[in-house]
Amino acid sequence: MSLVKKFMTVGGATLGSRLFGFARETAMAAALGTGPVADVFYAAFRFPNLFRRLFAEGAFNAAFVPLFSKEIEENGLDGAKRFSEEVFGVLFSVLMLITIVMELSMPLLVRFIIAPGFVDDADKFSLTVRLAVVMFPYLMCMSLTAMLSGMLNSLHHFFAAAVAPIFLNLVMISALVYALYHGAEPVDTAWYLSWSVLVAGVLQLLVVYIGVRHAGIRLGFRWPKFTPNVKRLLILAIPAAITGGVTQINLVIGQAIASSKEGAIAALQYADRIYQLPLGVVGVAVGVVLLPELARALKSGHEREASTIQNRSIEFVLFLTLPAAVGLWVLSDDIIRVLYERGAFTAHNTSVVGAILAWYGLGLPFFVMIKALQPGFYAREDTKTPMRFTGVSVVVNSGLSIALFPILQERGIAMAEAAAGLINTVLLFTMLLKRGHLQPDWPLLSRALRLLASALVMGAVLIALSGYFSPYLQPGAHFLHKTVALFVQIALAMVVYFGLAFAIGGADLGMLRRNLKRKPKVKANDG
Template sequence: MSLVRKFMTVGGATLGSRIFGFARETLMAAALGTGPMADVFYAAFRFPNLFRRLFAEGAFNAAFVPLFSKEIEANGTDGAKRFSEEVFGVLFTVLLLITIVMELSMPLLVRFVIAPGFADDVEKSSLTVRMAMVMFPYLMCMSLTAMMSGMLNSLHHFFAAAVAPIFLNVVMIGALFYALYTGADPLTTAWYLSWGVLVAGILQLAVVYFGVIHAGMSIGLKFPRFTPNVKRLLILAVPAAITGGITQINQLIGQAIASAQEGAISALQYADRIYQLPLGVVGIAVGVVLLPELSRALKGGNLREAGNLQNRSIEFVLFLTIPAAFALWILSDEIIRVLYERGAFHAQNTAVVASILAIYGIGLPAFVLIKALQPGFYAREDTKMPMRFSAIAVTVNCALAITLFPHFGAPGIAVAEATAGWISTVLLFVTLLRRGHLAWDWALARRAALLVVAAAIMGGVLYYLRGVFAASLASGSPLLTKLGALGLLIGVSMIVYFAVAFLIGGADLGMIRRNMKRKASVEPPPPADL
């Protein structure tokens, strides 16, 4: 299967999850708006979500996948199965201990880490503690899910791992429909959602477990033993966990600062959901597929193939995210108005959330490029350097968020996160170039510049058409009219962008063929020392 077809497999499943996510957020906006219960729920959910990224996606996509791939290459399926059972035993035990400690410490964590701004409101603080305690076991389910997803990706079974997140959105949509149908108040709705998160975690774990069995593997629970392979995994996983969760760390910092202003947490969350669509479909797909592919190429000594994979991934990312960034910047008001403005979500909410979304749009290419660049380190079992870059980004994010929030509110936090994302991208890119792990490609640089030109022309057309369709996109227009106008704008912008990109040379049929066919330039491994 070609590289881009694998991207499309994962991206398609992720797109399905994101579409359900839009439906979920639309219902949540109607049911909760940006009121206090929305702030409470999102604050409580952010903490298990942070640990999911730290202990699950970051650690295992970065550390487990290369080692698991190495075991497959060296010792076959039996060796990989033995390694996965060793890891499963240790991971299960560690997660159980972490869950117990966090549940007991939740009141202190909410007061000093999750939402210090709630300290003066006893009711909000107490509700956040209780909802976080209900949702925190989601971490355990999702960490085990991430491990099995890593196994599936290494075995080239991408679909089950990619489709599992849909169940979170399906369960939460069901809870919201039930709440709206029964006329539940915001507090009851938030409780339905909290229990729904836990149920969804169990379902996601079941999906990937059966996927692993279908792939010809099985995992038994064994007594935890720190074997050499497990120790090596831990050495790689700790810095990788921090790096993989950098976005969540920055968002947790932003949430802690935003908790001082009512509605700021939920405003950031609603904007985050929109930009997660291109980030998820492109960024997660590239990161999930590229890491095992790079790992296999490097383990086989195919350095030229590894370089080609890295460059094709960057090319794919730029081709799709540059126009998306322009579109989010120009159409932010219209997107938020069409998707969210109803029920408890009012016009003034639209203005705030749209300004945040526009800023996230500027950071979008950086957030996605990080997903394409980090595997260049992880596949070589270097997780420490990206962690150092993450530390720099977190420091910048903290300083900017604290400085800007008093003056600009929630949009200031978005500026801090976008700036931190671009700093991480530049550091990763320059380091790969200096090490010789990424070859500078002038043709790729030229195409990237032309893609910016194509996107700018598309942006000009969008700006003009936005004025033409202003009446159809106004707050008082029927929903179907607004949806139709927004869909038409997006459709026209895609036609303009692709037409101009091909016309001026930012994209060509050769680029499509390079990405749709995996013709790796395979180098023989260096001769063994005599």
């Protein structure tokens, strides 16, 4: 099975999840707009989401997958099952302790970390604490889900892990539909949503557990014991957790700074949801598939194959994210107007969120490139170097956010996050080059320049023709006219970009498939 097909499997499932996410955010925009209750809910939800990334996705994609793959290579499924049970027992116990401590500390966490700007508003502060208490156990469900997903990815069963997040959106949409149908007040809607998050966490855990059983592993519970393998996992996971959650760390920093302005947190969240579509579809797909592929190639001693896999993965990232970045920059206001501008979401909200989205879009290739570069370290069991670079990017993001927010408001926070992504990418790329772990070949360099040229031409065409579409995209225009105008622009952009990219040699699907196909010698070592 080629890497392209694996990218498409994970990316397709993730696309489905992101589309449901759009539906969810559209309903939330209509129900809550960028008002105070929207700020409260997103502030409360951001914290369990942060810890999910820190202790779950980042840590286990980076640390668990290489060790689990190694167990499969050396001791077969029985050894991998034993290792998984050891990890599960420790993880469950640690998560239970963290959940109890965080629940008891929630007022302090909201006051000093989650939303310091809410302290002067007793109602917002109290509601944020209570909603966060309801949603925080979601962390426990999602961390265990991440571990089981790591097992599935290592076993080349990608679909169940990729499709599980859809359930979060489905359950939250159901809660929103119920609230809108009954005309619920914003505060009641926030409560429905908070409980739906917890229910969704349980469903996601169930989906991947069934997937693991289907893959041939029946996990039993072991009392927590710090075996050598578990200690090695923890040594790798702690820095990887911090690194893997860099985007969420930056978002929490931005949220804390933005909490002093009403509506700013919700505005950042609405823009974040849109740029998460290409980030999720491409970034998650590449990160999930690339790490076990690199780990297996390196464990088998195939350094050259690992280098080829990473080069082609970077090509794949640039092929899809460069046009997405230009498109989000040029069409940001139009996208926001079509998706969100209705009900409590006004034309003024559109201009604010559109400006944020434009800067998020500019940083998109860097955010996704991080996902393609970090596995080059993780597959070699080096999680400390990316953590150091993450620390640098967090410092840059914090400094720029504090400096720019008083001047540019929410746009300043988005600009700071894009700059932090750029710096992190440069540091990762440079270190891989210095160590000889990444050797860019001529096809990569040549195609990257041609893809960039194609994306810039696409952007120029969209700007040149924007006058023809603007009458159909005015705030008072009919929704159908706005939707058709937006999709025509997107279709035109795709024709220009893909047509030019293939015409000038920036992309060649036949060659891409051949280069990304796993070599037989690596395949022979998969069992």
